[in-house]
Amino acid sequence: MSDGPAPASALQEFRDNLLAVPGRIVATAFRSGRPVTDRARSSFVFGNVFLHLHAARTHRWSLRWATTAGLGIASVAAFLITLVTGVMLMFYYKPYTDVAYDSIKDIHFVVPTGRFMRNIHRWAANIMVVTVILHMARAFYTAAYRAPREFNWLIGLALLVTTLGLSFTGYLLPWDQLAYWAITIGANIAQSPREVTDAIGITATFDIGGLQRMLLLGSDIVGEEALIRFYLLHVMLLPLVIAALMAVHFWRVRKDGGLTKPADVNARMGPAPSDVYPVFSEMPAKTYHLAAVVKGRSPAVDGGPEQTVPSMPHLFYAELGVTMLTLFVCTALAMVSDAPLKELANPMVPENPAKAPWYFLGLQELVAFSAFMGGIGIPMIVLVGLGLIPYLDREREGTGDWCGGPGGWPLVQRSIAFGFSASLIVETIVIRYGWLREWFPDIPQLVITAVNPGTVITAIYAAYSLWLVRRYNSTRAGALGLFTCFLCGFVVLTVIGTYFRGPNWQFYWSPSDWPGH
Amino acid sequence: MTVKPGTPVSRLDPEQIPRRDALGLLSLWSMATALLFATVGMLRLPKAAVLASPSKKVKVQLPETLADGEPFVPPGRSMAVFRQAGQVYAISTVCTHLGCIVKASAGGFACPCHGSEFEADGTVRKGPAPRPLDWLEVSTSGGALVVNEGATVKPGTKVNV
Structure with missing residues (x-):
């Protein structure tokens, strides 16, 4: 069908339709029209398979x-x-x-x-x-x-x-x-x-x-x-x-x-500047009542669309x-x-040395202590620990704020200091004095697998985190400390593996000290 | 529902599952079982039944000039063959830690990847290696030495030649 007066003949209609093809392809691809009104903008989002993973409106x-x-x-x-x-x-x-x-x-x-x-x-x-x-x-x-x-x-x-x-x-x-x-x-x-x-x-x-x-x-x-x-x-x-x-x-x-979002986000954001963001210039075609029915956490609940x-x-x-x-x-x-x-x-x-890309050098440093604990044991412990965090920290304080929760940024600063010093001290001991095998040559392998620099650092971090839980009477405080320590340990091990390990994985202050082949 | 209307039924009463619901549950569980077995069966495919690896037996010709206790590494092989007081033995140079090739010298072995060090008899001196280097089976065949990379022997096993 074409708009306007009826065409004189079928041939005329064919020509009109042919000329209208480009415009109609666009119109049928984007059915909501140009996104100039709030309603059209909403349709633009939920009428498009690639965009509809997004909500139609964003806080x-x-x-x-x-x-x-x-x-x-x-x-x-x-x-x-x-x-x-x-x-x-x-x-x-x-x-x-x-x-x-x-x-x-x-x-x-x-x-x-x-x-x-x-x-x-x-x-x-x-x-x-x-x-x-x-x-x-x-x-x-x-x-x-x-x-x-x-x-x-x-x-x-x-x-x-x-x-x-x-x-x-x-x-x-x-x-x-x-x-x-x-x-x-x-x-x-x-x-x-x-x-x-x-x-x-x-x-x-x-x-x-x-x-x-x-x-x-x-x-x-x-x-x-x-x-x-x-x-x-x-x-x-x-x-x-x-x-x-x-x-x-x-x-x-x-x-x-x-x-x-923080619980008091609306108060913090203040009133929306209505001249910049037109809110509901017309009645929405999709009602927010429907969204509210789904569950109490859908985007429009609690805040209002303003x-x-x-x-x-x-x-x-x-x-x-x-x-x-x-x-x-x-x-x-x-x-x-x-x-x-x-x-x-x-x-x-x-x-010699055989080095992995930088993001695995921390892991390479760990497997240089024990293949099983460094390559499988400690990564599994870290993954399980990270996965447990949301199920153990059921608190509400500080949600949505950087370093939110008991302790806050000062706790994170102290954890950075602790995380760096603990891993650096253990590394220094290993590099300077060796480890169990050098001290007790006949020690069983199972002891080295269980007690090696990697597991010791992990245990120190875990103990520190538990102490924080007690000290601040908050799981979030323990999690803040543990995650910060984990990042610091990752950085320390990666930097040592990248810059301070040379031939035969020995410690060198600089590659210029490496022995010639 | 096969339960007659009007019959007082508690949802917690296990004896009152209607026949149609029980059949529905049964079909769901049989599907889950079938999928489980299909998955386990599929996992058999990537586990190769025949390994396309080259022969592990190597003929070795020791140089006449090889000194006692000096390692000889046959070209293209990861093993070190030693002669000592008229006896011959072979030690694998595959690190028992993570499989790098250790460098053999008269004083022992050193691994370039993670810093394990081994004594001349293959026992661990230092580093993360969990066990000593493997000693390989040495035999003689028609006057030639044959080392089998696939067969390990007790450390200290030496062969008269």
């Missing part, structure tokens, strides 16, 4: 820079960048041990824009690790994990693990020296439960470590089977997992009532801004710094 508190620093969106942006550049790299990469290295060299030196794509892919992956960790710290320090967001904190932890898994499987693919020895070490960490089963003598009947290694490598040696498995994990399995987890994560952010602004454009423009900033940082870094490519994998000679 003004959520749009403050200091609420999130945009870290979650930056992580998503970095992920999307790795997704696009990763698909580009798949045009040329070949996951076979005899040609993998050459194909990466081709990408780096021959393929048009290949080096640029690979650099962006590598930098976006690094930035994703950073932003995911910082995003977790933001959620922790603003107590955003509290009810009703406990489960989303767990989803977030799963996303952190998947992100690290994607990074690990990614740097294995070039099949250079870094890749080969990282696979070897990773597979042997998977096998390290043998350290315990050997010590208690049940490996012959119950060899969970050997099974894990076999499943990872698909063989008893690091070779073609291993490479194709890590390739499968990197380009298919883990991206599917992370995409599913991300969908649940975002969905729950919205269903749990948007971002965390404190919210339409997500289109306010939220989306902020998200686009963060995305553009992330893309800019990735491309800028990609222009000034190339992704590394070491020598072709040599199964006879590991590099």
Whole structure:
């Protein structure tokens, strides 16, 4: 049907319809029309499959820079960048041990824009690790994990693990020296439960470590089977997992009532400047009564819509801004710094020192104390501890405030001092005086597995945290101390692993002190 | 509902589950069981039944000039073969910590990855390695030495040649 007077003939109508096609395609794609009224802006959000994970209106508190620093969106942006550049790299990469290295060299030196794509892919992956960790710290320090967001904190932890898994499987693919020895070490960490089963003598009947290694490598040696498995994990399995987890994560952010807000947020924000944000210039088509029926935590409950602004454009423009900033940082870094490519994998000679990328060097420092505790035990303890936080801290004080809760910022400052000194003192003892094996050469392995510098630091942090719970009579205070210590320990171990470990993983003040080969 | 209307039924009374509900529950649980078994069965696929790894038996020709207690590393192999007082033995150079290749010298072995150090007989001197280096099975076949990387022997086992 066409508007206006009836056409003279069917041919005339055909011509009119043909001319109207472009406009009608746009109109049918965006049925709500131009988002110029509040009503059209709402329809713009919930009428679009990609946007409707967002609420139609966003609280003004959520749009403050200091609420999130945009870290979650930056992580998503970095992920999307790795997704696009990763698909580009798949045009040329070949996951076979005899040609993998050459194909990466081709990408780096021959393929048009290949080096640029690979650099962006590598930098976006690094930035994703950073932003995911910082995003977790933001959620922790603003107590955003509290009810009703406990489960989303767990989803977030799963996303952190998947992100690290994607990074690990990614740097294995070039099949250079870094890749080969990282696979070897990773597979042997998977096998390290043998350290315990050997010590208690049940490996012959119950060899969970050997099974894990076999499943990872698909063989008893690091070779073609291993490479194709890590390739499968990197380009298919883990991206599917992370995409599913991300969908649940975002969905729950919205269903749990948007971002965390302090209880007195409306009083703090003051009245909305009505000249800047027109509120309900007409009656909404979707009633907020319906939203209120769903559950007492839906966005419009408790606050009234006066404190919210339409997500289109306010939220989306902020998200686009963060995305553009992330893309800019990735491309800028990609222009000034190339992704590394070491020598072709040599199964006879590991590099000396053989170092993982920076985000795993803290872990490498830990496995240099004990393979099982450093590679599996302590990471599991940390993950379980982080996962328990929202279920143990059921308090309300300080939700939505940075370092909120009993103790506050002074407690965090003291915990930073404690976290750094405890890990530095233990490290100093190890580096200066050695550990149990040097003092008592015949000591059983099980004792070293249980009591090594890594577990000692963990135990000190846990004891400090329990003391804080008693001292402040608050679980939140203990959590603040523990999380801060955990971050400090991560930094100390990573810095030592990165800058102060040389050949044979010995301590050196500077690489210029390293002995010549 | 197969329960007759008017019959007083407590929802807490387990004997009063209507037949249709019981069948529904049964079908749900059978589906869950089937999915569980399907998943376990699928996990059998990635566990390879045949391993495509090269032969572990290596023929070794020791150099005539090899001094007593000096390591000889056959090209492309991760083992060190020693001659001592007319006897021969072989020690694996795969670190028992996380599988890096240790560097063999007359005084012992050192690992570049995480700093484990071993004595000349393979026992742990220092570092995170949980157990001594493996001693490998050495045999003679037609006058040639054969070392089996896949078979370990008790530390201290030396072979007369």
